Amino acid sequence: MKRFSNAVVFVVSIGLVAVFSSTASGKDGAKQGTGTIKGKISVRGVRSPENVLIYIEKAPGEFPPPKEPAAMDQKKLVFTPTVLPIVKGTTVRFLNSDPILHNVFWPAGKGYSKRNLGTWGKGAAKTFKFDVEGAVVLLCNVHPEMEAHVVVLQNPFFAVVDKDGAYEIKDVPPGDYTVKTWYTKPKKLRSKTAKVSVSADKATTLDFSLSRRR
Numbered sequence: 001m002k003r004f005s006n007a008v009v010f011v012v013s014i015g016l017v018a019v020f021s022s023t024a025s026g027k028d029g030a031k032q033g034t035g036t037i038k039g040k041i042s043v044r045g046v047r048s049p050e051n052v053l054i055y056i057e058k059a060p061g062e063f064p065p066p067k068e069p070a071a072m073d074q075k076k077l078v079f080t081p082t083v084l085p086i087v088k089g090t091t092v093r094f095l096n097s098d099p100i101l102h103n104v105f106w107p108a109g110k111g112y113s114k115r116n117l118g119t120w121g122k123g124a125a126k127t128f129k130f131d132v133e134g135a136v137v138l139l140c141n142v143h144p145e146m147e148a149h150v151v152v153l154q155n156p157f158f159a160v161v162d163k164d165g166a167y168e169i170k171d172v173p174p175g176d177y178t179v180k181t182w183y184t185k186p187k188k189l190r191s192k193t194a195k196v197s198v199s200a201d202k203a204t205t206l207d208f209s210l211s212r213r214r
């Protein structure tokens, strides 16, 4: 990334002159020269926007997966987290923290065929590498009520919202993007798409209101 400290950059584009001054160096730990997309997700038809995933559909370049595995825990009879977005190529470590046996399997999903990772006890874990973009629903054949989702994305620019619906996606390289939402029950909250322009050292606000209807 170029540094523009104490400098002013003039960008001339189709007769428009935009002026960016770099004042946000390292603000909130964000990388200089990158931007932030932030906003709020509001919902109708479900109790709260908790577990809505918001992500950039495609960003230029390749995004190597993290070296450390992503964590999916089975604790107090619940998969935690409920929604686990990861970059393509990430290994997920499936841990059982309960003093009983849990299983991990998934039916055929987007990009993945059905698979049963097995059944194991407290403190034990198994890993699986998700190397194509797509999504699977995680289930446990011991406890039919247990359910979670792994969503495998092209890039690391994603966020899962809490009950308050606020989100922030940091360190996004400047550019034009398509941002999408994803929900565990797609018929209850339809996916929405929006275009967004990200500028260096600035935050762009992008709110979504989601419902059964598009």
Ligand SMILES: [Cu+2]
Binding pocket: 074, 077, 101, 102, 103, 140, 141, 142, 143, 146
């Ligand atoms: Cu279980």
